[in-house]
Amino acid sequence: MEFWGVVLNSSLLFEVEGRLELRVPSEDGHGPVRAEFVEGRVGWRLRRAGRSQAIGKAVGLKKGKPLPSVVDATAGLGRDSALLAVLGCNVIAFERSPEIHALLVDGLRSAADSDLGPLLRERIATRLGDSIEELPTVSPGPDVVLVDPMHPNRRSKAKVRKEMRALRAVVGEDCDAKDLVAVALSCAKDRVVVKRPAKAAPLILAPSFQVEGKTVRFDVYLRES
Ligand SMILES: C[S@@+](CC[C@H](N)C(=O)[O-])C[C@H]1O[C@@H](n2cnc3c(N)ncnc32)[C@H](O)[C@@H]1O
Numbered sequence: 001m002e003f004w005g006v007v008l009n010s011s012l013l014f015e016v017e018g019r020l021e022l023r024v025p026s027e028d029g030h031g032p033v034r035a036e037f038v039e040g041r042v043g044w045r046l047r048r049a050g051r052s053q054a055i056g057k058a059v060g061l062k063k064g065k066p067l068p069s070v071v072d073a074t075a076g077l078g079r080d081s082a083l084l085a086v087l088g089c090n091v092i093a094f095e096r097s098p099e100i101h102a103l104l105v106d107g108l109r110s111a112a113d114s115d116l117g118p119l120l121r122e123r124i125a126t127r128l129g130d131s132i133e134e135l136p137t138v139s140p141g142p143d144v145v146l147v148d149p150m151h152p153n154r155r156s157k158a159k160v161r162k163e164m165r166a167l168r169a170v171v172g173e174d175c176d177a178k179d180l181v182a183v184a185l186s187c188a189k190d191r192v193v194v195k196r197p198a199k200a201a202p203l204i205l206a207p208s209f210q211v212e213g214k215t216v217r218f219d220v221y222l223r224e225s
Pocket of ligand 1: 073074075076077078079080081094095096097100129130131132148149150151167171174180
């Protein structure tokens with residue numbers, strides 16, 4: 001299948017009524033997954049986003065301070081990238097899975113004619129590639145690198161959203177997440193933000209500080225100036 005210039009040899013992606021869907025066979029029969037920015041929970045959240053959100057605090061958004069440039073090193077379905085974009089940041093979003101990258105591009109294309117479209121188009125640049133290799137090539141270096149690797153599968157199925165279960169079926173676990181954080185720390189000018197489940201241990205050494213969300217936590221590693 002060719003989709004937006006990328007040739008996909010995937011039996012999991014389907015084009016349905018002009019939208020790209022991921023369909024993963026599963027015991028619990030969860031439905032198809034799309035990257036969605038306009039409708040539903042994500043659209044609702046994007047339209048109400050404010051700087052006091054945990055992710056905004058974690059990347060360092062403050063009144064009167066210039067907006068940071070961000071590399072989202074683990075773009076997935078692009079929700080964090082979109083949230084940062086509506087909060088004002090320019091984001092380069094790297095995703096290494098061709099299937100997930102294609103879903104992300106499709107979601108942004110489909111949002112183009114919505115109220116959020118111009119902003120998302122202007123502020124998010126998607127890239128297919130592995131951040132461990134690509135991050136050092138980003139020039140000028142970003143102020144902030146966000147890392148949100150796939151988390152180990154410890155929660156009960158009922159508590160893991162269908163998007164994450166489907167994503168896991170395609171990309172597995174990100175076993176090289178610590179290597180990614182190490183590269184991020186050498187490239188970010190201001191800080192690296194690692195998104196973790198609320199009760200999980202930090203991925204690497206103790207962070208400079210933590211920002212707690214409802215179900216997630218952001219571990220912030222400040223670069224020494
Ligand atoms: C938990 S998901 C990210 C979800 C994302 N934050 C969102 O808001 O939709 C992790 C994603 O990061 C991708 N990923 C992990 N390591 C990567 C790397 N080194 N380079 C690029 N993508 C990576 C995985 O393929 C997966 O799609």
